[in-house]
Amino acid sequence: MARWEPGARERLVVAAVDLFTEQGYDATTVAQIAERAGVTKSTFFRHFPDKRELLVAGQETLSRLLAEGIAEAPADAAPLDAVAAGLARASTAMGPMNRELAPRLKAAVAASTELQERDALKSVSLAAAMTTALTARGVPDPTAALAAELGLLAFKRAYAEWSEAARGTEDDLAQYTQKALKELRVATASLT
Structure with a gap:
């Protein structure tokens, strides 16, 4: 060795x-x-x-990239537009290895209560990173928390779809995250 x-x-x-x-x-x-x-x-x-x-090997990097993308969004960007910028930045950290491991990792998490708990903590941490970045931009806390949760949901949905898609189709995770966030925007508009 x-x-x-x-x-x-x-x-x-x-x-x-x-x-x-x-x-x-x-x-x-x-x-x-x-x-x-x-x-x-x-x-x-x-x-x-x-x-x-091992389950959260890239969590710190992912949180940092989400926050950086949000921070670097144009000053006049709406909260969900800033989240979209964070998702685009974070998508750059996901490469072929992530896509290849995703289905096996999903199965391992599904089979272990301990890993499910760790995965839930990872989600909380990612949402917190986005919330903090949004409040630093002056977004009120309830709005920042809601936008961050929508961003997290968009990321999770996009990551699942991207990892399960046939290889060679839309290899860029950013396309999936932007599509998922757009779908969630439409869905939230129908709530009122």
């Missing part, structure tokens, strides 16, 4: 998702994940505090 071989973090995520899918989350050990990834246990712990954290 190479100690400092590049790509260890990504290999650990892939190995964990594969093992969670094959044998279940509870039956998978850190040692098995490290072995499958071709690294030592100490390398695993340099990247992740425990196996639960």
